[in-house]
Amino acid sequence: MTQVLEDRSTRRAPQDAPQTIIQLQQVSKVYPNGSQALIDINLEVKRGDFLFITGPSGSGKSTLLKLLYGEERPSQGEIVVDRDAPDRLRGDRLSHLRRRIGIVFQDYKLLPRRTVTENISFVLWAQGYTRKEIARRLQPALKMVGLTHKSDCFPEELSGGEQQRVSIARAIVGTPPILLADEPTGNLDPDNSWQVIKILKKLNQIGITVIVTTHDESLIRLSNHPVVQIRDGRMSSVRY
Numbered sequence: 001m002t003q004v005l006e007d008r009s010t011r012r013a014p015q016d017a018p019q020t021i022i023q024l025q026q027v028s029k030v031y032p033n034g035s036q037a038l039i040d041i042n043l044e045v046k047r048g049d050f051l052f053i054t055g056p057s058g059s060g061k062s063t064l065l066k067l068l069y070g071e072e073r074p075s076q077g078e079i080v081v082d083r084d085a086p087d088r089l090r091g092d093r094l095s096h097l098r099r100r101i102g103i104v105f106q107d108y109k110l111l112p113r114r115t116v117t118e119n120i121s122f123v124l125w126a127q128g129y130t131r132k133e134i135a136r137r138l139q140p141a142l143k144m145v146g147l148t149h150k151s152d153c154f155p156e157e158l159s160g161g162e163q164q165r166v167s168i169a170r171a172i173v174g175t176p177p178i179l180l181a182d183e184p185t186g187n188l189d190p191d192n193s194w195q196v197i198k199i200l201k202k203l204n205q206i207g208i209t210v211i212v213t214t215h216d217e218s219l220i221r222l223s224n225h226p227v228v229q230i231r232d233g234r235m236s237s238v239r240y
Helices: 061-068 091-098 116-126 131-144 160-172 190-205 217-223
Strands: 020-030 036-046 050-054 076-081 101-104 178-182 209-213 227-231 234-238
Touching (some): 036 227, 036 234, 050 061, 061 209, 131 160
Parallel strands (some): 050 209, 101 178, 178 209
C-alpha cells in the first residue's frame, strides 16, 4: 500500500484516543415543512469499522450522512464525530472537521472542465497544500483507484464507473480517518458497483472508517459487513 495513504490512516491511535469515532444518541431530524426524516437514532461506529446503511429511497439515509458532516443539524439529540459535535461548529472549526471526512456522492460532483488530476488536486489546493505536497499525494490516490493512466482525461471522457473512482480518489487524497459514501453505486452497473465496493474495502483495510448508504442488497450480501436499516426514519440492525 502506498505511503501517502498509510501515513495517517494506518498508524496506531494514541492510547487516550477513543475507540468510538462516531456516535449518535437519540437523534431526530424534522424539516421546517414538518417532515420527520429521522426519529430517535442511536448509533455507535468504532474506528476502522465498515458499515452499510440501507433502506428505501427517502427513508433518511442521506440525511443521516449530512448530519455527520454538518450540512444538516439535528432537531434533537447528540452527535459526536471524531471528538467533535458537528452541529455546534461554525466557520473554520466546521471546515477543519470536514477535512477529516471524505465524502463520495452518487452523482460524482466532478468539475467538468477540469482533468482527473485537477479534480483530485482541487481539494488539497483549497486547503492550502503546497504544489510539492499535492504532487506527493496525487499519484498514490490515482493508483489506489486504478486511474493513473487516465490522469489527463476530462470527466466526459470517462465511464460512470471511472468518474466515481475519481470522486473516491478526491475524497481520500487528504487521508481522512472517515469516509462517507452516499449511494456510490446508484448509477453504476453491477461490475462497476463491485469495483467501487472493492476499493472502499481496501481503504477500510488500511484503517479508514467507512460508512456506505445503499439500497443494493446483492452488494451488501457479497461484502459481509455489518448493516443497519433506516425505514420511516427509524433505525434497526439487519442480518443478511
